[in-house]
Amino acid sequence: MAGEPPLTSLCVHQDGTIGDGYLQAPRAVADTPDADVEELAAEHRFLCYQRYATDLPADGGAPTLTAQVAQARSRRPPSEPARPATCPIHYVELSATGVCSDCD
Ligand SMILES: [Zn+2]
DSSP: OOOOOOOGGGOOOOOOOOOOOGGGGGTTTTOOTTOHHHHHHOOOOHHHHHOSSSOOTTOOOOOOOHHHHHHHHHOOOTOOOOOOOOTTOOOOOTTSSSOOOTTO
16 A cells, blocks of 8 residues: 555564565565565564654664564574575576576
8 A cells, every 4th residue: 555664564473584475575575676585674664663653762763673583693604695586576596696587
């Protein structure tokens, strides 16, 4: 619905992740097809809080990963490569240049 923040970003799993399915929501991939799904969801949750929350911090707050995701990431070795981005239309892995061979 136009003008509404992406409320589905609030529906995280029990482990605190939004899950890969969130990237397949048309709205989530509109202009950020290679986004980190959890960070994207955090930004979208923040949009919801800005719209509806009455107890934001005085500085306005900031997008925040769920506690579980933040904790899991802090344990993750920094050298681990990011999950390859996939095309939101074809669900195939994108090349290193971020191009989908089927879209081309
Ligand atoms: Zn494609």
